[in-house]
Amino acid sequence: MDSAGEAVGLPASLYETYEAQPFSSEDGAFRGGRPMAAAGVLDVLRLHLHNTAHGRCSGTAHGHILTVQCGSEPGWRIVPREMAETVDRGAHSLQQAGMHVLRGRQSGTGVRLYAVPDDPGVVQVRPVVDGVERLPMGGHTFNGRRQQWVQLMASARTVLSGNGWESCGETPDGRTFAVRPEPIELTGSGRLQSVPRLAAEYELETRWPHSDWAAQSRVPASSVLKAVHFCLRKDIATAEAVGSTIYLTSITASDFAPYSRYTPAPQPEPARAA
Structure with missing residues (x-):
């Protein structure tokens, strides 16, 4: 998004409805949000792009995820409502099976879900052991933590596949897999x-x-x-x-x-x- 008030790098087409999510300092994540039609999204972006020319606001577009920040404020993001709902539904399916879903800056052991910027209908699932999102590779507790990580990955796959979700790929390093709901x-x-x-x-x-x-x-x-x-x-x-x-x-x-x-x-x- 440039200082002349033009939107650069936006998706070729916008979704019908978005959700504007403010950043929660308490949770360390974007939470909640209000519905916003595509026309409203463009109006908000134009307003903030105008302020960009005066050095007050900045905005970025990562796939379909639009983020705006003004001054020292934490900022907020605008995402397709479908994207927000997909992550929420994935978390709900896992929690119903008793799995711990980590949000924002929450540490510990469980799984963390991420929206996919280029595909609002897909969610990435990443196991987390003792606050670390990668497969444990060493340390005196290596075997135990690695076993935990593998078990989390397998359990999440089993729970989601049994609740109407289909696998649609994983990262080359194998630390994250992606699923989409079968609505x-x-x-x-x-x-x-x-x-x-x-x-x-x-x-x-x-x-x-x-x-x-x-x-x-x-x-x-x-x-x-x-x-x-x-x-x-x-x-x-x-x-x-x-x-x-x-x-x-x-x-x-x-x-x-x-x-x-x-x-x-x-x-x-x-x-x-x-």
């Missing part, structure tokens, strides 16, 4: 075609653009079907199933949270005969 689009008629077998009950969560997912209630499968059918029939939301989780995304303004998801609720163990 099941629900038809506009409200019919759930090819959706995996429904659970008896689901846990409903909702999210506003600037917040994390918040638990709401446990609902029966019949209520999920009614909600999806109503939203599709009225054309007020899109519905998508990734693995066994069903997502609703509002496409009209309302007083309700624009994002909802239904995750199969764990069922109690059947009583054993005495």
Whole structure:
């Protein structure tokens, strides 16, 4: 992006909807965000490009990820909403299986997810052992840490492949692999075609653009079907199933949270005969 107010290096075409994510100093990462139409993205960039001429702001484009920083402020980034949702859904699939997903500057052992700048529909998964993102190569705890790393890689692959994600490559050094969801689009008629077998009950969560997912209630499968059918029939939301989780995304303004998801609720163990 140059000082003359022109956008240089932007993607050839923009997505319909983006998410503007402010940087969180507490988390050390870009978090939350608000929806923004492509036209709004261009307006914001023009404003900041004008300020660039006066040395106040700078902006960069890395694939479809646009980052803006003004002065000493941490800045914020603009990403396609599809990209933000892909990372969020990948993290949700792993967390449902009990895996620890690291965010921002969080250290420790687990997996970290990265958006792919050139493909919003893909997420990279990277094992982390004791805060290190590469395969352990030495040290007195080498064998144990290496075994942990290999196990994390294998577990993440197994969990994602079993929850509607397909592998789409890995880095030459083998320390990162990429996956994309196999979404099941629900038809506009409200019919759930090819959706995996429904659970008896689901846990409903909702999210506003600037917040994390918040638990709401446990609902029966019949209520999920009614909600999806109503939203599709009225054309007020899109519905998508990734693995066994069903997502609703509002496409009209309302007083309700624009994002909802239904995750199969764990069922109690059947009583054993005495």
